[in-house]
Amino acid sequence: MTAAQAENPILKSLNAAQRRAVTSNASTVAILAGPGSGKTHTLTSRVVWLVQQTGCQPSDIVVATFTVKAAREMKERIGKVLGPDCERKIVLGTFHSIARRYLSAYGKHIGLDSKFGIADDGDSRAVIQRICKRHDFNIDPGYARSWISKKKAKGPAAEAAPNKKQPENPSLNECYREYQEHLERSNLLDYDDLLVRCVELLREYPACVSNIQAVLIDEYQDTNGIQYELMKLFAQARQRITIVGDPDQSIYGWRSAEIRNLYRLLRDYPDTDEISLEENYRSSQSILDVSLTVIQQDKKRYQKVLLPVHTKGARPVLRKLKSSAAEGDWIVSEIKRAVMMFGDMLTYEDVAILLRSASLSRHIEAALGKAGLAYRMIGGHKFYERKEIKILLDYLRAIYQPDNNDAIARIINVPRRGIGDTTIKRLIEEAEQLKISLWSLLRKHCQGSRKATTKILPKMEAKLNTELLRIISNLQTQAQQITEDSQHTLVDLIEKLLSQLDFKQYLESEYPEDHEQRWQNVQEFLSLANDFVRDAANLEDEMLPEIDNVDQVKDDSILGRFLANVALASDAQKNDEGAEKKAVITISTIHAAKGLEWPIVFVPSVYAGSIPHSRAEDLDEERRLLYVAMTRAQALLYLSCPLYGSQGMGTKVELSPFVSPFASAAFAKQGASFNRPILEGVAKILGRDLPSEKAIFAKLPTMFSPEDNLFPVDPIDTRDAEGQEDAEGYRPKGPKRQRLNNQGYGNDDEEAAEERPWKKEYSTTMEQASNFTMASLPGFMSAGAHQNALSAAAAAEAEKEAAAKKTVKMGTTRRKADQSSLLGFVTTASKKPAAPGGGFGGPDASMARYQLAASRSAARMAAETKAPELPKLPAVDPSLAKHKLASGNALNRPSVIKKEDDKSSKKRYHCFSSSPPRPAGAEDVKEEQATTQEVPAPDRPATSFHRTTFVSAASRGGVRRPVGLGPPPGLDRLRKPFKPLTITRPAKPQ
Numbered sequence: 003m004t005a006a007q008a009e010n011p012i013l014k015s016l017n018a019a020q021r022r023a024v025t026s027n028a029s030t031v032a033i034l035a036g037p038g039s040g041k042t043h044t045l046t047s048r049v050v051w052l053v054q055q056t057g058c059q060p061s062d063i064v065v066a067t068f069t070v071k072a073a074r075e076m077k078e079r080i081g082k083v084l085g086p087d088c089e090r091k092i093v094l095g096t097f098h099s100i101a102r103r104y105l106s107a108y109g110k111h112i113g114l115d116s117k118f119g120i121a122d123d124g125d126s127r128a129v130i131q132r133i134c135k136r137h138d139f140n141i142d143p144g145y146a147r148s149w150i151s152k153k154k155a156k157g158p159a160a161e162a163a164p165n166k167k168q169p170e171n172p173s174l175n176e177c178y179r180e181y182q183e184h185l186e187r188s189n190l191l192d193y194d195d196l197l198v199r200c201v202e203l204l205r206e207y208p209a210c211v212s213n214i215q216a217v218l219i220d221e222y223q224d225t226n227g228i229q230y231e232l233m234k235l236f237a238q239a240r241q242r243i244t245i246v247g248d249p250d251q252s253i254y255g256w257r258s259a260e261i262r263n264l265y266r267l268l269r270d271y272p273d274t275d276e277i278s279l280e281e282n283y284r285s286s287q288s289i290l291d292v293s294l295t296v297i298q299q300d301k302k303r304y305q306k307v308l309l310p311v312h313t314k315g316a317r318p319v320l321r322k323l324k325s326s327a328a329e330g331d332w333i334v335s336e337i338k339r340a341v342m343m344f345g346d347m348l349t350y351e352d353v354a355i356l357l358r359s360a361s362l363s364r365h366i367e368a369a370l371g372k373a374g375l376a377y378r379m380i381g382g383h384k385f386y387e388r389k390e391i392k393i394l395l396d397y398l399r400a401i402y403q404p405d406n407n408d409a410i411a412r413i414i415n416v417p418r419r420g421i422g423d424t425t426i427k428r429l430i431e432e433a434e435q436l437k438i439s440l441w442s443l444l445r446k447h448c449q450g451s452r453k454a455t456t457k458i459l460p461k462m463e464a465k466l467n468t469e470l471l472r473i474i475s476n477l478q479t480q481a482q483q484i485t486e487d488s489q490h491t492l493v494d495l496i497e498k499l500l501s502q503l504d505f506k507q508y509l510e511s512e513y514p515e516d517h518e519q520r521w522q523n524v525q526e527f528l529s530l531a532n533d534f535v536r537d538a539a540n541l542e543d544e545m546l547p548e549i550d551n552v553d554q555v556k557d558d559s560i561l562g563r564f565l566a567n568v569a570l571a572s573d574a575q576k577n578d579e580g581a582e583k584k585a586v587i588t589i590s591t592i593h594a595a596k597g598l599e600w601p602i603v604f605v606p607s608v609y610a611g612s613i614p615h616s617r618a619e620d621l622d623e624e625r626r627l628l629y630v631a632m633t634r635a636q637a638l639l640y641l642s643c644p645l646y647g648s649q650g651m652g653t654k655v656e657l658s659p660f661v662s663p664f665a666s667a668a669f670a671k672q673g674a675s676f677n678r679p680i681l682e683g684v685a686k687i688l689g690r691d692l693p694s695e696k697a698i699f700a701k702l703p704t705m706f707s708p709e710d711n712l713f714p715v716d717p718i719d720t721r722d723a724e725g726q727e728d729a730e731g732y733r734p735k736g737p738k739r740q741r742l743n744n745q746g747y748g749n750d751d752e753e754a755a756e757e758r759p760w761k762k763e764y765s766t767t768m769e770q771a772s773n774f775t776m777a778s779l780p781g782f783m784s785a786g787a788h789q790n791a792l793s794a795a796a797a798a799e800a801e802k803e804a805a806a807k808k809t810v811k812m813g814t815t816r817r818k819a820d821q822s823s824l825l826g827f828v829t830t831a832s833k834k835p836a837a838p839g840g841g842f843g844g845p846d847a848s849m850a851r852y853q854l855a856a857s858r859s860a861a862r863m864a865a866e867t868k869a870p871e872l873p874k875l876p877a878v879d880p881s882l883a884k885h886k887l888a889s890g891n892a893l894n895r896p897s898v899i900k901k902e903d904d905k906s907s908k909k910r911y912h913c914f915s916s917s918p919p920r921p922a923g924a925e926d927v928k929e930e931q932a933t934t935q936e937v938p939a940p941d942r943p944a945t946s947f948h949r950t951t952f953v954s955a956a957s958r959g960g961v962r963r964p965v966g967l968g969p970p971p972g973l974d975r976l977r978k979p980f981k982p983l984t985i986t987r988p989a990k991p992q
């Protein structure tokens with residue numbers, strides 16, 4: 003690196019490999035590296051470098067990202083360095099949004115009406131469903147939808163070539179043809195069409211992109227065939243491409259992402275400068291190690307080196323819980339514990355719960371709701387999908403583009419105009435038969451020029467005429483004025499629409515229970531439109547640069563752009579934006595979490611059937627999904643698995659095969675003790691200031707449990723051997739017992755578990771007796787332990803200095819001498835072997851040694867004060883499970899069957915004792931425990947089935963009632979009408 007480069011602010015924050023990638027003069031640069039190695043950071047820096055150092059105009063750069071969220075973040079990062087002006091000019095967005103911009107500007111050259119609308123997923127599904135129904139096709143509409151999408155995604159060549167292996171169902175082709183005809187008639191493009199038509203445009207009119215000097219693609223591993231074509235076409239003028247990607251994170255196979263695109267790139271651009279980034283800046287060493295162990299099970303994968311920059315940190319956890327409900331409760335308790343134990347350093351915003359499928363969120367949401375913790379959903383229910391917002395959007399679509407049959411069909415009877423579903427269906431069919439739009443047909447009917455086939459009663463016609471047609475026609479005029487007259491804005495238009503529909507009144511009558519909330523959503527929608535109008539003052543940001551001799555249509559309809567923005571912003575939710583300001587927990591699907599990171603990550607439901615998903619076709623892709631989820635974590639990673647899943651009335655599940663082979667070796671069974679070295683390690687990874695012990699302690703609530711011990715570490719399966727259940731399908735046979743405490747709800751049905759009336763938020767010191775050690779408190783360390791740690795750290799520091807002296811020789815070729823060729827990279831194992839033991843190991847930094855030494859001392863200390871390990875016995879003797887209380891006079895206390903060998907029974911009652919726990923014997927403390935300090939679950943206290951001695955005795959007449967209490971209650975009852983006695987008693991911990 004030259005001296006000037008060293009001073010350059012763009013390059014300062016980069017390591018050598020990243021710098022090389024940013025400054026490479028090669029026309030094609032491929033950066034392939036593992037998660038957290040700074041790929042996105044490098045790509046952003048390269049954009050800045052190209053603008054500042056090579057004289058590229060921002061408007062001549064195309065940057066394609068995979069999600070709207072990623073595009074927004076990258077824009078922000080670039081804007082910070084280059085300023086808002088430059089940032090706006092860069093053509094940056096998802097493939098779909100970039101394609102839309104080109105199609106609205108130049109689409110007329112390929113015969114596209116520039117006012118095309120976008121059919122979102124819901125629209126496409128509805129159209130296909132109608133076609134299948136009309137023709138009685140024996141195909142699943144969902145399958146037909148993805149079949150059509152795949153066909154389009156593969157590009158025109160694949161579309162023409164028939165599938166030889168599997169003969170195609172002729173109905174599918176027919177469905178495809180009709181679907182496409184429908185979209186054309188309605189002047190709609192679906193998501194796939196945006197790409198397909200853009201490819202067509204750029205092939206036929208390359209002049210549209212003659213200005214493009216550089217094309218940069220993020221998350222390249224998830225591009226599909228058509229996106230690859232598009233990338234090449236965008237770059238056709240200068241052939242200057244930079245891609246970043248990680249084959250291990252390819253998780254969009256179902257969307258036709260093609261891992262083969264990596265090979266294609268190297269084949270099509272043989273001079274590609276190959277750069278691999280090997281340092282992982284995101285996660286602790288233990289998180290990285292265990293994630294690599296998961297991904298390395300895929301023997302066919304592309305091997306690559308990923309070295310941790312951070313210290314070992316807390317060991318990732320694999321927690322077993324009894325049921326999904328218990329899993330949700332445990333997650334809540336662990337989040338609370340972490341946030342509390344780190345003082346102000348961590349907030350709820352630092353926590354993400356990543357799910358294989360959105361449907362798994364029910365229990366988690368219920369648990370968070372019960373605990374009053376705010377959360378936001380990514381990939382969940384979207385703001386734009388709310389009923390009231392959809393209605394308004396459909397009206398706006400109809401105003402902008404009356405030929406949008408689907409929008410018209412959905413609003414024809416909203417608010418109610420007395421037009422039933424059958425009539426609407428007939429109208430649609432009539433329009434389709436006549437090959438005219440629904441709007442034209444309605445006009446014909448209402449103008450009296452068509453009457454025969456559809457029996458719309460005159461009254462309805464009048465209503466349609468005065469309401470729907472009038473509203474839409476009037477507002478169409480106003481919509482046109484928006485662009486010509488600045489006095490009229492999009493917000494005015496929406497307000498007028500609301501008043502003409504009397505929308506508030508409509509919501510009140512239609513949704514009496516939650517109309518206020520819905521009206522609030524409408525207000526939010528208005529403010530969203532207002533923001534859009536304000537930003538549209540910078541209309542130019544969407545404009546593509548003028549190119550000589552190529553006509554461009556100015557996309558100056560604010561309404562049209564607003565609607566396109568809504569259709570493409572499928573994962574940018576308005577409610578998210580609001581929530582982002584507050585410290586809230588994130589619940590996300592793993593797919594939507596791509597490219598993001600959080601200090602604390604939970605991955606629940608790690609069982610076969612969930613991940614890998616029962617319907618998944620590609621197991622390797624499922625493994626990669628788990629890998630993506632795990633590598634989102636910076637400091638603390640938790641996986642969990644219930645004994646019974648939430649689907650199918652709680653069927654028994656097995657731990658995911660992706661983790662089961664090494665579960666006990668690689669994971670801790672419960673959350674780490676947050677002692678000072680662990681806290682300091684996390685602070686270092688996150689680059690945050692750790693509050694003092696005093697400050698942390700001051701904020702801890704009284705009776706707060708500092709350990710992850712509210713739930714049993716090894717939950718007991720209480721169902722019978724065959725998993726037999728009674729007729730209800732879930733509740734086990736046998737007498738109902740009083741629940742002992744809130745731990746392990748596995749033998750209850752899920753609902754019952756969710757509706758538990760009371761749940762303690764803490765455990766008492768006494769319950770902690772067996773594991774209450776000073777070392778488990780944050781910050782505690784004995785002087786001896788501290789001394790040992792200091793000397794270990796000093797030794798490690800010396801070692802580190804010696805290692806730093808070994809410098810790496812730079813090669814003279816494009817590729818760094820110590821980096822494997824990209825082809826080698828994607829085909830053979832790297833020269834640098836993975837850390838021994840499947841990725842466990844690697845160089846210990848001084849911090850790690852310090853931590854290890856410190857925690858060893860702490861563990862030794864703990865061992866000295868630890869109560870003896872007690873045999874794990876069920877809280878209630880199993881033989882008693884079948885015991886039934888006789889309804890009559892069997893009021894005697896059931897006799898506990900004494901076990902010969904139960905010598906420790908006495909010890910199990912220590913919860914009732916105020917004496918300190920007995921010291922541990924000469925028990926060895928393993929090295930492994932030193933860092934993680936697993937805490938045994940508290941033993942269950944004494945339990946019995948007894949009814950009170952008093953009742954028992956009184957009913958036998960064995961005890962005299964004290965005089966002052968009056969006559970026995972039984973006598974009184976005889977005189978009064980019978981009133982059942984109901985006591986709502988919390989399930990009390992005993």
Ligand SMILES: Nc1ncnc2c1ncn2[C@@H]1O[C@H](COP(=O)(O)OP(=O)(O)OP(=O)(O)O)[C@@H](O)[C@H]1O
Binds near residue numbers: 015044284598
């Ligand atoms: N040279 C560096 N020095 C310090 N931190 C860095 C460096 N490069 C990247 N980082 C940090 O590492 C983290 C991960 O970076 P980034 O998101 O760019 O990684 P990525 O390779 O794109 O990850 P993924 O593939 O998982 O999306 C970020 O917090 C980033 O700021």
